[in-house]
Amino acid sequence: MTSSLFDLTGRIALVTGSSRGIGRSLAAGLAASGATTVLHGRETGRLRTAGEELAAAQPGAQIHTASFDVTDAEAVAAGISDIEGRVGPLDILVNNAGIQHRVPLLDLEVEDWDRVLRTNLTSAFLVGREAARHMLPRRTGKIINVCSVQTDLARPTIAPYTAAKGGLRNLTRSMTAEWASAGLQVNGIAPGYIHTDMTQNLVDDPSFNSWILGRTPAARWGTPEDLVGPAVWLASDASNYVNGQVIFIDGGMSVVV
Numbered sequence: 001m002t003s004s005l006f007d008l009t010g011r012i013a014l015v016t017g018s019s020r021g022i023g024r025s026l027a028a029g030l031a032a033s034g035a036t037t038v039l040h041g042r043e044t045g046r047l048r049t050a051g052e053e054l055a056a057a058q059p060g061a062q063i064h065t066a067s068f069d070v071t072d073a074e075a076v077a078a079g080i081s082d083i084e085g086r087v088g089p090l091d092i093l094v095n096n097a098g099i100q101h102r103v104p105l106l107d108l109e110v111e112d113w114d115r116v117l118r119t120n121l122t123s124a125f126l127v128g129r130e131a132a133r134h135m136l137p138r139r140t141g142k143i144i145n146v147c148s149v150q151t152d153l154a155r156p157t158i159a160p161y162t163a164a165k166g167g168l169r170n171l172t173r174s175m176t177a178e179w180a181s182a183g184l185q186v187n188g189i190a191p192g193y194i195h196t197d198m199t200q201n202l203v204d205d206p207s208f209n210s211w212i213l214g215r216t217p218a219a220r221w222g223t224p225e226d227l228v229g230p231a232v233w234l235a236s237d238a239s240n241y242v243n244g245q246v247i248f249i250d251g252g253m254s255v256v257v
C-alpha cells in the first residue's frame with residue numbers, strides 16, 4: 001500500500017540534462033521506481049554511453065535517449081513531439097539542464113548573462129510549455145524544476161545563476177497558477193552543494209571545500225543520490241496535493257547563518 005504510492009510503473013519521464021551529474025541520478029531513480037525514462041543532453045556520444053550504462057545497470061528498465069538544445073525553442077518543440085511519438089505520452093518532466101558561470105558582476109559580459117538565463121530559466125519555460133501542451137489535454141502531469149540554494153541565497157560571482165534560480169521558483173509558482181486546475185503539478189527541488197562536474201573545481205579548492213563542510217549543518221557535500229527520494233516523491237502519487245512548492249535538499253544550509 002505505502003510503496004505503491006511511489007510506484008512509477010507505466011509512467012513516462014523525461015529528465016533534461018541527464019547524460020551526467022544530478023540529472024543522470026534522477027533518471028536512474030525514476031527508472032528504478034518503474035518509469036520508462038528518457039535520458040537527455042546535447043553531446044550525443046556521452047548521452048549514448050549514459051543510456052547504455054543505465055540499461056546495463058537496470059536490466060528490464062525501459063530506457064530511451066533524446067538530444068536537443070533546451071535553449072532553442074524550435075528544437076525543444078521538435079524534441080518533445082519526437083518523444084511523444086516515439087516513446088509515448090509524457091507523464092513526468094524534470095527540468096534539470098543547467099550551467100554555471102563564475103565571474104564578478106562588474107566583469108560579466110551580457111552574452112554570458114544571457115547564456116546562463118537562457119539555459120537555467122528560459123529552458124524551463126520552453127520545455128515546460130511544450131510538455132504542458134501535451135499534458136494539459138490529458139489533465140495529468142508532473143513537472144519538477146531543479147532550483148538551487150541560490151533560489152534563496154546569493155554569493156559573489158554567480159549573479160546570473162542566482163537570478164535564474166530565483167526566477168525558476170516564481171516560474172514554478174506561475175505554472176502552478178495557470179495549470180494546477182487542469183491536473184498538472186509543478187514543484188521544485190533546490191539542491192545544496194552537490195559534488196558533480198559543475199562543482200568539481202570547488203571540491204578541489206581546499207578553502208572552499210572546508211567552507212562548505214563548516215557552513216552545511218550536515219557537514220558534507222551532497223551527492224546526486226541524495227536528491228532521488230524527493231524527486232520520486234514529487235513524480236509519484238505520494239505528492240498528489242503538493243503544488244507550487246520548492247523543497248530544499250541542502251543538508252540544512254539554507255536554515256542557518
Ligand code: NDP
Nearest residue numbers: 017019021022041042043069070097098148191194196198
Ligand atoms: P552537470 O554540469 O554535471 O550536467 C549538466 C547537464 O545539463 C548535462 O547533461 C548537459 O548535457 C546538460 N545541458 C547543459 N546545457 C544544456 C543545453 N543547452 N541543452 C541541453 N542540455 C544541456 O550539472 P549538475 O548535474 O551539477 O547540475 C544539474 C542541475 O542541478 C543544474 O540545473 C544545476 O544548476 C542544478 N544544481 C546543481 C548543484 C550542484 O551543486 N551541482 C546545486 C544546485 C543545483 P551536455 O553536456 O550534453 O550538454
